Amino acid sequence: MxxxxxxxxxxxxxxxxxxxxxxxxxxxxxxxxxxxxxxxxxxxxxxxxxxxxxxxxxxxxxxxxxxxxxxxxxxxxxxxxxxxxxxxxxxxxxxxxxxxxxxxxxxxxxxxxxxxxxxxxxxxxxxxxxxxxxxxxxxxxxxxxxxxxxxxxxxxxxxxxxxxxxxxxxxxxxxxxRPPLVAFNVNLGTTNLEIGKAIAKGIRGSSGGFVNIKALGIDLSEQGLVQISMNMVDTQGTPLYRALEFIKTEAAHFGVPIVGSEIVGLVPLDAMMDVATYYLGLHDFSSEQILEKRVFGF
Amino acid sequence: MxxxxxxxxxxxxxxxxxxxxxxxxxxxxxxxxxxxxxxxxxxxxxxxxxxxxxxxxxxxxxxxxxxxxxxxxxxxxxxxxxxxxxxxxxxxxxxxxxxxxxxxxxxxxxxxxxxxxxxxxxxxxxxxxxxxxxxxxxxxxxxxxxxxxxxxxxxxxxxxxxxxxxxxxxxxxxxxxRPPLVAFNVNLGTTNLEIGKAIAKGIRGSSGGFVNIKALGIDLSEQGLVQISMNMVDTQGTPLYRALEFIKTEAAHFGVPIVGSEIVGLVPLDAMMDVATYYLGLHDFSSEQILEKRVFGF
Missing domain, CATH: 3.30.990.10 (Formiminotransferase, N-terminal subdomain)
Structure with a gap:
């Protein structure tokens, strides 16, 4: 290879x-x-x-x-x-x-x-x-x-x-x-920026959260939203689904829904596969089971 | 290409x-x-x-x-x-x-x-x-x-x-x-085969469920489980997450938990990416954002 x-x-x-x-x-x-x-x-x-x-x-x-x-x-x-x-x-x-x-x-x-x-x-x-x-x-x-x-x-x-x-x-x-960096943003159904800032503070490593996450609460009030804007600096150590589930729990605590998310730029295949296997509850999945991987050997 | x-x-x-x-x-x-x-x-x-x-x-x-x-x-x-x-x-x-x-x-x-x-x-x-x-x-x-x-x-x-x-x-x-076929099995934390059969009957097209799903309830009582064993014959039309969420809802109705799942054999990359984007709530994700796709062009 x-x-x-x-x-x-x-x-x-x-x-x-x-x-x-x-x-x-x-x-x-x-x-x-x-x-x-x-x-x-x-x-x-x-x-x-x-x-x-x-x-x-x-x-x-x-x-x-x-x-x-x-x-x-x-x-x-x-x-x-x-x-x-x-x-x-x-x-x-x-x-x-x-x-x-x-x-x-x-x-x-x-x-x-x-x-x-x-x-x-x-x-x-x-x-x-x-x-x-x-x-x-x-x-x-x-x-x-x-x-x-x-x-x-x-x-x-x-x-x-x-x-x-x-x-x-x-x-x-x-x-x-460094590992590949993933820009992952989660939108909250609120215009209360304080809630966004509180959740960002809770999730980022610099203020007691996950070591591999940098985060800011950003005002998107024109869209009626607040965004948790994250840089995930090691999605192997701290996967995307863990960030999402953390935000989901914290947002529920404030009575605020999650209304979508986005990935800006590139994301490694493994980071997305980890999300799929986590939510499907697949315990023994190997990336060798991906048809395209068998064919193109990437 | x-x-x-x-x-x-x-x-x-x-x-x-x-x-x-x-x-x-x-x-x-x-x-x-x-x-x-x-x-x-x-x-x-x-x-x-x-x-x-x-x-x-x-x-x-x-x-x-x-x-x-x-x-x-x-x-x-x-x-x-x-x-x-x-x-x-x-x-x-x-x-x-x-x-x-x-x-x-x-x-x-x-x-x-x-x-x-x-x-x-x-x-x-x-x-x-x-x-x-x-x-x-x-x-x-x-x-x-x-x-x-x-x-x-x-x-x-x-x-x-x-x-x-x-x-x-x-x-x-x-x-x-035909589209690629995916063998997707979901395990339920019960030994009551009747529950597995009822859920399989609800999900498969032949008895009123999803057109692209074939399903059987299978006795795995040696492992303390019942399995919903599915052939997903078109994961574009009927995605993996839809099957899982259906089973989750039905199982909850019986007070039974989902304890894991498996994919037997190969699965198309897109079928897994659909799962990841669904659960992350990504509304505008393109497979062109996958790093390996940009590099190897599969």
Whole structure:
């Protein structure tokens, strides 16, 4: 079985679209890598890129992208709403097929080492690739952003995993490995935002809920709704149905119904299969029983 | 997108395994056709074969299989518990990818015409390919089996769709098209078989329930259970979750809990995705959002 990895570089350019295209061209030149998606945001002045392919190919594409971004983007000139510390800001690797998380961590380290050595850009390993517990959290790695890191990078606390302890105009990069992230939103039949905020507070890890869930209560009063907007960062550890059942119980406590849900963007097949087998009460189901899997071997 | 069809010929030989192997060899010789599964039953004296591939390839494999079975199996010598009327008894085509039911009906007709013309074996089109309403039902097509059909084939009621109105030793074949069939069993936490029988009677089409469900109440008292054993013959028209919710409601009426379920054999991906989207309350989900689908394009 061919191994497949996804890589989602975020670059600090969302306004000069010709520059974005020039950087994307580097990815397109690598045979065997598919550019799944990219999305530029002018307010954030940032572009999120998703590409996929065999590990060595994706590694090469990520390397070329980082090199070109470092050449074209000057952090001293960069302004935008989204926190950032580098021309290429974050580079997560996500296992898609036939890959372990460990192999994705190895990819992150291989890339980081080369970036530090050849481009002299400081690299911080984060999430599953983190070398220190506090670096698992991207917000902590990026604390103070480019400007703040410039002041503090020489301290032992901020020593990069690869590359020099000083910042050039290309800034620094967080390179890491993580499970696929699923954007899962559940709508409540109420316009009372306080209820949404209370449920979001109860479900998210940061305030005592599930470790793999980030959540906000969002006002959709124009539609007569409140939304629990979630990022599920590990649907194997914390499945979609568990989030839904939690919200269902809490909402019932407030006498509020659930009126639908949505998944924004992509979702791994296994995350959906887990939902189906849970609600059907299938105790011995194997994904080998899926007809298409037997035929196409994905 | 490459079109893929499944074909599940049933042949009237489940004891002489060397003959079964000789017939399977015909399928194996056709490049591009995958023999997914086969299973011989000595009591039934019958073998069920599942193969898959592009339509023209599968058509060729089915043709070769039918020719060889006609050569090797003599219905005058055949005995077994399972009803049958031909050496190759039934040949359903099932759409798997990029195929409509209409295209499967066309395959059935193409194969049937050739079998009738070249092998002089009477062919009856059945299920979605049926030329008369009463022939949709395989049991009706096979009424009287080989021996009974020999007597009645000359009547206008039994005139075959292709081939002569007389039976040789290879008998007759039912060729048709149908959706994928899913074997779905739900276990009830009771040993009272009467409850299982009552629920099975309520859910199956033949006694007033859902048109696409066949069901029996089965005694599993050794495990302290009763099972509703179902064949779901069209999970697009009648989804798995609808069967489960019906049983849940009926079982609650008897004060009996559902203690699990099982899917025996293969299930189409869409049937499982329908379950996941139903219980999550996803109103706008597209299968294009499945990561693996984007990557492998199945």
């Amino acid at each position: 061919v191994k497949v990895v996804e890589c989602i570089p975020n670059i600090s350019e969302g306004r000069r679209l010709d520059v974005v295209e020039e950087i994307l061209a580097e990815v397109r030149q690598v045979a065997g890598v598919t550019l799944l998606d990219y999305s530029s945001n002018a307010d954030h002045n940032r572009t999120v890129i998703s590409m996929i392919g065999e590990p060595e190919k994706v590694l090469e594409a990520a390397w070329r992208l980082i090199s070109k971004a470092a050449e074209k983007i000057d952090l001293d000139q960069h302004q935008g709403e989204h926190p950032r510390m580098g021309a290429t800001d974050v580079v997560p690797f996500v296992p898609v097929r036939g890959m372990t998380m460990e192999e994705c961590v190895d990819l992150a380290k291989t890339l980081g080492e080369r970036v530090g050595r050849e481009l002299l850009i400081p690299v911080y390993l984060y999430e599953k690739a983190a070398s220190r517990p506090e670096r698992r959290n991207l917000a902590e790695v990026r604390r103070g952003q480019y400007e703040g890191l410039k002041e503090s990078i020489a301290t032992s606390e901020r020593t990069p995993d690869y590359g020099p302890s000083e910042l050039g105009k290309a800034g620094a990069i967080a390179i890491g490995a | 490459v079109k893929v069809v499944e074909c599940i010929p049933n042949i009237s030989e489940g004891r002489r395994l060397d003959v079964v192997e000789e017939i399977l060899a015909e399928v194996r010789q056709v490049a591009g056709v995958t023999l997914l599964d086969y299973s011989s039953n000595a009591d039934h004296n019958r073998t069920v074969i599942s193969m898959i591939g592009e339509p023209e390839k599968v058509l060729e494999a089915a043709w070769r299989l039918i020719s060889k079975a006609a050569e090797k199996i003599d219905l005058d010598q055949h005995q077994g518990e399972h009803p049958r009327m031909g050496a190759t008894d039934v040949v359903p085509f099932v759409p798997v990818r990029g195929m409509t039911m209409e295209e499967c009906v066309d395959l059935a007709k193409t194969l049937g015409e050739r079998v009738g013309r070249e092998l002089l074996i009477p062919v009856y089109l059945y299920e979605k390919a049926a030329s008369r309403p009463e022939r949709r039902n395989l049991a009706e097509v096979r009424r009287g089996q080989y021996e009974g059909l020999k007597e009645s084939i000359a009547t206008s009621e039994r005139t075959p769709d292709y081939g002569p109105s007389e039976l040789g030793k290879a008998g007759a074949i039912a060729i048709g098209a």
